[in-house]
Amino acid sequence: MRELKPEDLRWRCEPKHIKATSKEFKVIGQDRAVQALKVGLDIDAPGYNIYVAGPVGTGRKTVTKKLLKDTKRAKRIPDDKCYVNNFTNPDTPILMYIPSGQGRIFQKDMDNLIDYFIERIPAAFESPGYIEKRKEMIDGFKKKEQKILDVFQKKVKEAGFAIVQVQVGPFAKPELFPVIDGNPVNFNQIGQLIEEGKLKLEDKERLEKVYKDLSEEMEETFRKTREIEKEAGEKLKELDTSLIKPLIERRVDELKNRYKDERIHSYLADVKNNLLETIDLFKKKDKVKEIAEDIHAPYRVNLIVDNSETKEGPVIYETSPTYRNLFGTIERTMVQPGQWRSDYTMIKTGSLVAADGGFLILDARDVLLEPRVWPALKRALKNKRVEVQTFDPFYLMTTSGLKPEPIDIDVKVILIGEAYLYYLLHRYDEDFRKIFKVRADFDYVMDVSSDAINEYACLINRICEEEKTLTATASAIGRIVEFGMRAAGRKKKLITRFDLVADILREANFWAEKDKAKHIDVVHVNKAIEGR
Structure with missing residues (x-):
């Protein structure tokens, strides 16, 4: 044992030791964690998601975000994603x-x-040639129909009957009435006429037989x-199609030539067929403008991920998971x-899809506390796909019947949390061990x-520059370094909780x-330390 001198009880950082020259960002005192992060970020294999453990203020988030910029993923820009209408099965929108x-x-x-x-x-439906041709076809079918009716009406008249429109509720129904003394008579009145002697019983039997034969013929x-009306409808539909089909095909084919994807070609073929099936919506020019939005609705493109302004791979930090x-x-x-009511245009994706091809940073505690999030996240990472569903626990009876096509994802998730959460998950959650194979402490x-x-000094100078504070003297920096040792609690250690350093x-x-x-x-540094 030896006697300690007063100066041995407190380490001092002499100003002459301060040689800070750089204000650029540098990771301080976390070589092991940085190495683990680099390994996890560069391995593109299933399960190599990362759990970043450590106390708050040690630079976990800052360092992680900084390292992400130098990875291969950060240089790849992922595809855009959109949902379109499935004309065959509207409940299953196409991705x-x-x-x-x-x-x-x-989309445009x-x-x-x-x-x-x-x-x-x-405008095509209002052309004189189309109007004349349509009128000619309608007149032809009307004449054909009238000829059949005329033959039947003549036969009815010769048999001593007449066709009368009888009101049945809100509808009128044609009925056969025998003509007696020049007036049509309902069969319900035949019995009374027999009682009055105006008809004989055998006349009733004859009329009933004629009525039965005429009813079958009617x-x-x-x-x-x-059948004529059905044929007329089909022929008029063929006329409309023959008029409009070339216009639709020419325009849709022009659009096809701009895109090479076979799924887009298939979708545009469905668009063309659906337009031809719903062509009646376009017939009245004065009303088309009024229902323009309804016409547009089935053909809208729901762009769920738009990377048109993206310059690098996505890095998303979801603060509210x-x-x-x-x-x-x-x-x-x-x-x-x-x-x-729901439809495919109301499908909204979350940050897991937005981060596809890149990185998603989450706070472990927040993820674990949110209802249903942790099981769904594990399922998405294991299957590498997201199924968008309605989630509204307070309105269980109003869920949507839509089942959109699942979205394939390739995202690396980085969980940031305390070390004890890592140990709990690693011990009790088997899936966690398979999904988060890298730990950065x-x-x-x-x-x-x-x-x-000197790294401490560089950090202090950088904070002064970024936050536009007064610059710190070498003596002030030395005093903050001394505070860092005192906070660490050991003479040969410095605290790496730089949030405390920044606060001082x-x-x-x-x-x-x-x-x-x-x-x-x-x-000034002493006042700050004394005030804590």
Whole structure:
């Protein structure tokens, strides 16, 4: 044992040891954590997501974000993604992947396509040649129908019957009445006429037989007229199609030539067929403008990920990882009280899809506390896909029947949290061990050395520059370094909780400005330390 001198009880950082020359960002005292992060960020294999552990203030988030910029993923710009209508099965919207920047162009092209048809198709239906041809066809079918009716009516008249329209509720129904003394008589009145002696019983039997034969013939006649009407409708539809089909095909084919993707070609073929099936919507020019939005609706492109302005791979830090924010939802609108409506244009994706091809940073504690988020996140990372669903726990009876195509994702998730959460998850959650294979530990202390002291000084100078505070003297920096050792609790260690260092510097700047000093000096740092 030896006697300690007063100066042995407190380490001092002499100003002459301060040789800070750089104000650039540098990771301080976290070599092991940085190495683990670099390994995890560069390995593109299943399960190599990263858990960043360590105390608050050690630079976990700052260092992680900085390192992400130098990775391969940060240099890759992912495809745009959009949902379009599934005309065969509207409850299963179709997902499309389009090269970056072309999603917005495709969305605009589809809007322009329908605007073009809204303008041109009604004009085609008002052309004199079409109107004349349509009138000629209608007149021909009317004559054919009238000829059949005339033959039947003549036969009815010769048999002593008449066709009378009988009101049945809100509808009128044709019925056969025998003509007696020049007037049609309902069969219900035949019995009374027999009692009055105006008819004989055998006359009733004869009329009933004629009525039965004529009724069967009337049904056959009306069946023939219905067939003529059906044929007329089909022929008129063919006329409309022959008029409009070349216009639609030419414009849709022009759009096809701009895109090479086979799914887009298939979708545009469905668009063409659906336009031809719903061509009646375009017939009345004066009403088309009024229902323009309804015409547009089935052909809208729901652009869920737009990378047209993106210059580098996505790096998203989700500060509020609710189920809706992470995985998206299917919105709905109220049609009337108690009745809701959803369609593919109401599909909204979350940050997990937005981060596809890049990185998603999450706070571990927040993820674990949010309802349903942790199981859904594990499922998405294991399957590498996201299924957008309605999530509204307070309105269980209003869920949507839509089931959009799942979205394939390739995202690296970085969880930031305390070390004890890592140990709990690693011990009790088997999936966690498979999904988060990399752990980066940020220490709260580092060894004292001349390099470490100068790194401290560089950090302080950088904070002064970024926050536009007064500059700190070498003596003030030395005093802050001494505070870092005291906070570490050991003579050969410095604290790496740089949030504490920054707070001391800010508070020292406050006292310096209050004293109207030109620089932050030791006295100001001491006041800041004493005030804590």
